[in-house]
């Protein structure tokens with residue numbers, strides 16, 4: 001004989017129903033993850049559904065409000081020989097004059113004798129969100145007769161920013177918000193030779209890809225034919241692989257399968273062949289950023305003309321936060337661990353004094 005089981009009495013929800021003034025979550029109802037602590041009781045984990053609205057999903061809105069209030073820092077470095085269109089591209093990316101373009105080009109006046117590091121900051125605001133953008137320029141890189149070791153001052157600068165951050169972090173009286181001058185992204189400009197990478201490119205990326213997120217781009221790609229562009233991109237990818245250079249997004253930091261499949265697409269499309277311009281032209285009744293040539297306008301944001309919009313979407317619209325996270329969790333963490341291990345504490349490393357900070361804030 002089977003036992004008589006009393007009808008199940010469902011407890012009343014311990015929490016009230018979701019108030020009507022709270023916006024619904026954008027990604028559907030919250031389902032507890034299956035990593036619960038075990039047990040079958042209410043709220044104790046595996047597969048249990050919430051019996052009423054708690055409000056966990058409002059964290060997103062709370063984070064959004066905080067970010068709106070505080071804004072965020074984003075620091076981008078550009079490296080490559082002079083005249084490759086670095087300043088133009090950064091201005092195109094942020095649709096403003098954030099990097100000073102050289103107006104005239106006279107070798108004696110303009111090219112510094114050694115690599116210089118110059119940074120300039122601007123606040124850009126869009127949709128109520130403020131971004132403090134710092135553009136770090138490296139004039140003189142690759143412009144000397146002997147370019148051996150010209151990656152060194154750049155590496156030194158990057159490490160100095162980690163050091164500054166570390167010092168602030170270990171201070172007893174810490175600032176509420178540590179100023180972040182660490183380079184989140186380094187755009188490396190490859191000359192559009194159509195041949196192969198130069199020794200200088202390989203040396204730079206070899207030494208720097210372990211300390212900073214490098215995104216290589218083919219500069220002034222309007223100077224290559226379609227076939228040349230495809231072949232050049234393939235060759236660059238092969239050479240980078242042969243030299244063991246891992247650019248951003250690095251395979252080893254893919255967090256899950258979705259990340260991997262998104263990033264694989266980006267890795268297969270790299271290096272982006274870009275064109276920059278801060279001039280607008282009228283094309284089919286629309287104002288577009290472009291470069292006017294004798295045979296038509298090269299439209300910067302037209303994916304059939306160049307890969308500028310791919311780069312912009314990847315760098316700003318999908319991976320900006322990840323660039324910052326990889327900088328903090330991987331590159332800075334590696335520096336921090338090594339520094340604290342090596343020295344048995346913190347002793348100052350000399351600063352170069354080469355950094356010229358201009359602020360437009």
Ligand SMILES: Nc1nc2c(ncn2[C@@H]2O[C@H](COP(=O)(O)OP(=O)(O)O)[C@@H](O)[C@H]2O)c(=O)[nH]1
Nearest residue numbers: 082083084085086087088101102220274275276
């Ligand atoms: N053909 C072509 N010229 C470009 C492009 N981007 C910039 N330029 C031109 O190249 C010259 C140098 O640009 P600039 O941004 O000052 O180069 P930087 O020295 O690397 O910062 C300028 O005359 C620009 O108008 C591009 O994508 N294609």
Ligand SMILES: [Mg+2]
Nearest residue numbers: 086087101102
């Ligand atoms: Mg420049």
